[in-house]
Amino acid sequence: MYVAVKGGERAIENAHAWLAEERRGDTKVAELTIEQIREQLSLSVHRVMAEGSLYDPDLAALAIKQSRGDLIEAIFLIRAYRTTLPRFGSSKPIDTGVMDCDRRISATFKDLPGGQILGPTFDYTHRLLDFKLAADGEVAEAPSRDVEPADVPHVTEFLNQEGLIEEAPHDDTMPPDLTREPLEMPADRALRLQALTRSDEGFTLGMAYSTQRGYGRNHAFVGELRIGSVPVEMEILELGFSIEIGEITLTECETVNQFTGSKTEPPQFTRGYGLVFGQTERKAISMALVDRALRWEELGEDSAGAPAQDAEFVLYHADNIQATGFLEHIKLPHYVDFQSELELVRKLRREAGAHQVQEAAE
Structure with a gap:
């Protein structure tokens, strides 16, 4: 039970004003622009888009600015805004096989058609603070890509040729939309993957880490991790064919997991899968590990x-x-809940005290 708090409107308005002042910080320092956040805090922007279920870098950057860098608050803002948007239709399923990869690595095969592409990654940095950044030093430009993008078939296709990995299931059934319908159990894999895509990165990372430490018998190899842009197409009924409406950046991870077989399946490898908006590889790998754990x-x-x-x-x-x-x-x-609990504790103490006095008298 809750009681109405009267006389708090001015206090709330003052709190909002104070929050805005704290968000702005020292006015002698130049204010961050949306473009700066979008371009220079891109990994935060990508996380907000992924967990907010809305692909819009500018709006994600605005949410980060408004929330003072609190990414969960920014995700909340994006989700709230998303509910106000009309839905005009649905795009066709994207084909990650035609991804223009900025990064593509495999821990299972060294030599891949299309090659391994290290891309922009922290993996090989020394994790030392770069004080040149504090001095506003210019960063050297990366070498330009002068070659045409190569075909980058999925690594698991190599294992498929020998029948060593389970076939990816084909199901044309329209999956439920978790952004419009509440989560219900039992959840099939399509629904689980939606929930994991929107899940908190830290929580999913913790769950994935637990499987690697033995809580789930889940020994995995990263079959492939790829980051890049893919075209999005939409079927236009009036035209009778689909057209490309834009491109989005995605991170995709497929894990290859050991599987001893069952009564109906021979020994083979199985899959874990992760697909997330933006460059969010830690989340995609974690998602793939948890996806496989849930398939037991x-x-x-x-x-x-x-x-x-x-x-x-x-x-x-x-x-x-x-x-x-x-x-x-x-x-x-x-207040009311606590007062009732407080009165109950006082009553129990009085009864216990009276009982002790009675025992002493006897």
Whole structure:
């Protein structure tokens, strides 16, 4: 039970004004622009787009600025805005096989058609602070790509040629839309993947890490990790054919996992899959590991009882907006609830004291 808080409107307005002042900071320092955030804090922008389920770098940058860099708050803003947008139609399924890759690596095959592309990554940096950045030093430009993009077939196709990896399932059934319908259990793989795409990166990383430490019998190799742009096409009924409406940047990860076989399947490798907006490779890898852990039942494996294998536990706790809302609501007034609890504790103490006095008298 909650009671109305009267007389707090001015306090709330003042809090908003103070928040705006704190967000702006020292006015002697130039204010950040949306373009600066979009271009120089791009990984934060990509995370907000991914977990906010809206691909718009400018709006994601605006949300980051408004939230003072609190990415979960920025994701909340993006999701709230997304609910106001009309839906004109649906795009065709994207084909990541035609991705123009900025980064493409495999931990399972060294020599790949199209080659391994290290791309823009922190993997080979020394993790030392670069004080040139504090001095506003200019960064040398990267060498330009003078070659035409090569064909980059998926690595798992090589294993498919020998029948060593499970076939990717083909299902033309329209999956449920988690952005419009609440999550319900049991959840099929399509719904689980949607939830993992929107899930909190830190939570998903923790779940993935647990599988690597033995909580889920999930030993995985990164079959392929690729980052790049793919065209988005939409079917236009009036024209009778599809047209390209733009390009988006995606991160895709396929893991190759050990599988001893079952009563119906021979020993082979299985797949874990992750696909996320933007350059978000940590999230994509984590998503693929958790996806594979959640597939234990459909693959006929025994459950180890690990948290990452419990679909209800993972999916109901992965969404940072739901988690934040439930967590932070305890900051709101609970005066009546607490008074009732306080009175109950006082009553129990009085009864316990009276009981002790009675025992002493006897």
